[in-house]
Amino acid sequence: MKKKERYDEYLIPLIGMKNQIIGFENKKEIHMKGLLHSAISVFIFNTKNDLMLQKRSSIKYHSSLLWTNTCCSHPRKNESLLKAAHRCLIEEMGFDCFLEQRFSFIYNEFLSNGLIENELDHVFVGYYEKPPVINFKEVDSWKWISLNELVKNISVYPDSYTIWLKIIINKYFNQLNYDSYCK
Numbered sequence: 804m805k806k807k808e809r810y811d812e813y814l815i816p817l818i819g820m821k822n823q824i825i826g827f828e829n830k831k832e833i834h835m836k837g838l839l840h841s842a843i844s845v846f847i848f849n850t851k852n853d854l855m856l857q858k859r860s861s862i863k864y865h866s867s868l869l870w871t872n873t874c875c876s877h878p879r880k881n882e883s884l885l886k887a888a889h890r891c892l893i894e895e896m897g898f899d900c901f902l903e904q905r906f907s908f909i910y911n912e913f914l915s916n917g918l919i920e921n922e923l924d925h926v927f928v929g930y931y932e933k934p935p936v937i938n939f940k941e942v943d944s945w946k947w948i949s950l951n952e953l954v955k956n957i958s959v960y961p962d963s964y965t966i967w968l969k970i971i972i973n974k975y976f977n978q979l980n981y982d983s984y985c986k
Contacts, residue, residue, distance in 0.1 A: 814880040816841045837919030847873040853947040871965040888927045897936030902927040912966045
């Protein structure tokens with residue numbers, strides 16, 4: 804009988820200097836060594852243009868109990884970015900919706916626990932009105948928040964938010980605006 808693969812043992816694409824896949828490695832090794840890899844971040848808005856945030860689960864091995872975008876993950880070996888974004892949304896928030904890839908960016912940051920985020924992050928945006936059905940293994944809690952309120956909260960409580968969310972809000976705010984997209 805084949806042994807069931809643990810979530811942190813899925814192989815994630817490593818990225819080369821020309822944004823091409825150059826290999827695969829498991830998630831913990833990638834973050835321990837700071838290898839450049841693919842990631843996805845999903846931002847879900849409602850008709851009021853409020854963003855659905857999640858507070859990461861306390862059992863996450865990094866950035867636990869920090870507020871972040873609706874969901875985030877990594878594509879797995881032989882999984883498209885869009886399929887990974889939908890899988891993540893379903894696994895973490897318990898729903899699915901239309902998603903549009905808006906932009907991507909690379910960042911390299913040290914985390915407080917000695918791990919390293921070195922990601923080519925692909926950002927997807929979607930629309931949904933209903934409350935999520937969160938997976939408590941992945942998510943501690945959730946809330947809707949306006950982008951302006953989020954910007955204020957990040958400036959006052961920066962240690963309450965994930966590094967990638969702060970980068971996206973600080974550098975790519977205008978590319979997230981869902982208001983014109985959902986009307």
